[in-house]
Every structure is written in C-alpha cells, then in structure tokens.
Amino acid sequence: QKEVEQDPGPLSVPEGAIVSLNCTYSNSAFQYFMWYRQYSRKGPELLMYTYSSGNKEDGRFTAQVDKSSKYISLFIRDSQPSDSATYLCATSGGYNKLIFGAGTRLAVHP
Amino acid sequence: GAGVSQSPRYKVAKRGQDVALRCDPISGHVSLFWYQQALGQGPEFLTYFQNEAQLDKSGLPSDRFFAERPEGSVSTLKIQRTQQEDSAVYLCASSRNIAQETQYFGPGTRLLVL
Numbered sequence: 001q002k003e004v005e006q007d008p009g010p011l012s013v014p015e016g017a018i019v020s021l022n023c024t025y026s027n028s029a030f031q032y033f034m035w036y037r038q039y040s041r042k043g044p045e046l047l048m049y050t051y052s053s054g055n056k057e058d059g060r061f062t063a064q065v066d067k068s069s070k071y072i073s074l075f076i077r078d079s080q081p082s083d084s085a086t087y088l089c090a091t092s093g094g095y096n097k098l099i100f101g102a103g104t105r106l107a108v109h110p
Numbered sequence: 111g112a113g114v115s116q117s118p119r120y121k122v123a124k125r126g127q128d129v130a131l132r133c134d135p136i137s138g139h140v141s142l143f144w145y146q147q148a149l150g151q152g153p154e155f156l157t158y159f160q161n162e163a164q165l166d167k168s169g170l171p172s173d174r175f176f177a178e179r180p181e182g183s184v185s186t187l188k189i190q191r192t193q194q195e196d197s198a199v200y201l202c203a204s205s206r207n208i209a210q211e212t213q214y215f216g217p218g219t220r221l222l223v224l
Binding site for chain 2: 006
C-alpha cells in the first residue's frame with residue numbers, strides 16, 4: 001500500500017464547475033500537507049500548504065485536511081481552462097522530503 | 111529572479127551508457143532534493159542534501175545512481191550503465207532551509223533509455 005493514495009482520473013469538467021480532488025494517507029504522524037499543480041512538461045509548483053487539520057482558502061482554491069480520517073482535499077471553484085493540469089497531493093516525511101500521490105489529471109473544457 | 115534550472119532538458123541514452131544530470135538550485139537555498147517521476151506517476155524521492163552533505167539517499171534505486179553537491183550549490187545526479195527502467199523525468203527541488211516547507215521545483219530532465 002502506498003503512503004499516499006490518489007485517484008489518477010482523468011477528470012473532465014465544464015468551465016465554471018466546482019472541482020473536488022482527494023487523497024488519503026496512511027501515516028498518522030504526517031503533519032504537513034501540500035497540493036502541487038503540474039502543467040505538461042513542467043515541474044510541480046506549490047499551490048496550497050496546510051499544517052495539521054483544518055481548512056485553508058486562497059482565492060478560488062480551498063484545501064482541507066481531516067486527520068481523523070487521514071483525508072485531504074482540494075476544491076477549485078469557478079474552474080477555468082487554465083486550471084487544466086495534473087494536481088499532486090503531498091505530505092512531508094522527515095527532512096521535508098515529500099511523499100506524493102500519483103496525481104489527478106484535470107481537464108476543464110470551455 | 112532565476113528559479114531552479116536543470117540541464118539537459120532532454121537526454122536520450124543507449125542502454126549501458128552513463129549520464130549526468132545537472133541541477134542549479136535557487137541561490138542561497140540550503141536544501142536540495144532529487145525526485146524521479148515515472149510516466150503517469152507522482153514524483154518519488156531519491157536523495158537529499160543539506161549544503162554539501164548528503165543526509166538521505168534512501169530513495170536511490172540502486173548503486174548505479176550517485177549524486178553529489180560538492181560546494182553546496184550545484185548538484186549532479188549520475189546514472190551509470192543506464193537501463194530502460196531508468197527512463198523517467200528527474201526533478202530537482204530546492205528550499206531555503208531545513209524548516210522551510212516550500213520546495214521549488216525545476217522543469218526536470220526527461221531521460222529516455224533505448
């Protein structure tokens with residue numbers, strides 16, 4: 001079993017839709033959780049960062065962490081074609097080395 | 111305002127060849143990481159440097175993989191006697207210090223072993 005599980009999709013939604021992306025993790029010791037966005041043939045870029053449980057909002061993006069169920073989510077409101085990318089959840093396991101999910105490919109069509 | 115740069119961007123190697131992949135981190139960043147990303151997968155940790163010290167190499171798949179950062183800035187990942195299963199994108203990331211959670215990634219080197 002992988003330490004971080006993520007449905008690879010692909011996910012296709014119309015412009016303006018609310019997108020929900022999810023991951024589960026296995027180690028209750030994980031404290032830091034991140035969402036990265038990766039465009040084709042580019043490196044991942046940090047989108048959201050949260051510590052422990054709770055919500056964090058940044059513009060159209062909301063990240064949620066539920067440590068009791070080991071579940072992390074990213075919501076994208078009013079999705080745009082420019083949001084089309086692969087979204088990677090990640091957690092930090094010592095020395096800040098990141099443990100990633102497989103990534104979910106998202107396509108937002110006009 | 112340069113970010114993390116990597117070279118070459120693409121590398122085609124014949125099986126058995128040695129390759130060297132270079133990473134230039136953001137200036138002043140103490141921590142440097144290498145990740146391997148197979149097609150359709152998330153990045154997987156290979157190794158970690160704090161300045162010139164390699165503190166964790168637990169993710170290196172075999173002794174054919176070797177990384178160095180001799181002066182605490184530029185890093186090189188070397189793969190000896192490449193195999194087809196080494197084909198992947200190799201990503202480098204740096205962060206300001208050990209407590210800094212934000213890692214900044216380079217564009218990666220896409221390695222294809224024929």
